[in-house]
Amino acid sequence: MDKVEIGIIGGSGLYAMPGLSGLQEVAIETPFGAPSDAYMVGELDGRKVAFLARHGRGHRITPTELNFRANIWGMKKLGVEYILSVSAVGSLKEEHKPTDFVIPDQFIDRTFARIGTFFGDGVVAHVGFGDPICSVVAKAFETACKEVGVVGKLGGSYVCIEGPQFSTRAESNLYRSWGADVIGMTNLQEAKLAREAEMSYATMAMVTDYDCWREGHDDVTVEQVVAVMHQNSGNAAKVVRAAVAALPKGEKSPFAEAMKFAIMTDKTMIPDATKKKLDLLIGKYL
Ligand SMILES: CSC[C@H]1O[C@H](OP(=O)(O)O)[C@H](O)[C@@H]1O
Ligand SMILES: Nc1ncnc2[nH]cnc12
Numbered sequence: 001m002d003k004v005e006i007g008i009i010g011g012s013g014l015y016a017m018p019g020l021s022g023l024q025e026v027a028i029e030t031p032f033g034a035p036s037d038a039y040m041v042g043e044l045d046g047r048k049v050a051f052l053a054r055h056g057r058g059h060r061i062t063p064t065e066l067n068f069r070a071n072i073w074g075m076k077k078l079g080v081e082y083i084l085s086v087s088a089v090g091s092l093k094e095e096h097k098p099t100d101f102v103i104p105d106q107f108i109d110r111t112f113a114r115i116g117t118f119f120g121d122g123v124v125a126h127v128g129f130g131d132p133i134c135s136v137v138a139k140a141f142e143t144a145c146k147e148v149g150v151v152g153k154l155g156g157s158y159v160c161i162e163g164p165q166f167s168t169r170a171e172s173n174l175y176r177s178w179g180a181d182v183i184g185m186t187n188l189q190e191a192k193l194a195r196e197a198e199m200s201y202a203t204m205a206m207v208t209d210y211d212c213w214r215e216g217h218d219d220v221t222v223e224q225v226v227a228v229m230h231q232n233s234g235n236a237a238k239v240v241r242a243a244v245a246a247l248p249k250g251e252k253s254p255f256a257e258a259m260k261f262a263i264m265t266d267k268t269m270i271p272d273a274t275k276k277k278l279d280l281l282i283g284k285y286l
Helices: 068-078 135-148 169-177 187-196 222-246 272-277 279-285
Strands: 006-010 021-026 039-044 047-053 082-091 101-103 106-110 152-154 157-161 182-184 200-209
Touching (some): 006 068, 039 068, 047 068, 082 135, 101 135, 135 200, 182 200, 272 279
Parallel strands (some): 006 082, 106 157, 157 182
Antiparallel strands (some): 021 039, 039 047
């Protein structure tokens, strides 16, 4: 199959990508197990893209149960350079209103039950993550929001919680005191693994609620999240489509060599089985 340059991960409320033509369902097995679903590979305005429903079609997989490694590995296997993620988030600031899009550029980790690295089993690597988001993808989202005529704010911190429960009010207020912008349950491990796999990653976060901090307002519920997603999913799809068109063609990700100096382990001491397993990611450095 031809290289698929662009990957789209659809979150809560976005389980398919409208406008994809010549659709092919591609099931991928990875050394880390199965991804959430088959990749829907097709063309969007002349660009080859792969769409993955993060929680699987029908929303069957909790944030903690997500096989982040398999999902990101599958994208790499397809040849993806740029990953566009779409997520529902709660707002931690008055100014981020339901239906607004925020394109976060930082993360705060509040997860505790996930695997966020491809490494281990005899190979140690430490990759830079000071700028966890790819500015090329983030700018493509920003440009796309302008084109579609929706609010799309570039920058902000995304607090990633373990879930599946929403936060307590004390937690929500704590995150606000940290100056964080939005809250969700899925994006941090994707960003970490995309970096280790030398792909670009950014999220278009759609605000669906004010979490539980806003006095005089109802606390977040799934019903509320789904209602806003339904109301705004047309815009989300339009923005993703415009962002795909705004991405550079035939160019490697700016993170294509992110792992060049990240591997600590003496190469002669990495077990053969691990070398074989991680060949797709780091074979070129060993
Ligand atoms: C349905 S509310 C909580 C759920 O929504 C977000 O999902 P995603 O990031 O995949 O859009 C959040 O992270 C939770 O998984
Ligand atoms: N308030 C919230 N907290 C965590 N994840 C969310 N996804 C949508 N709204 C959320």
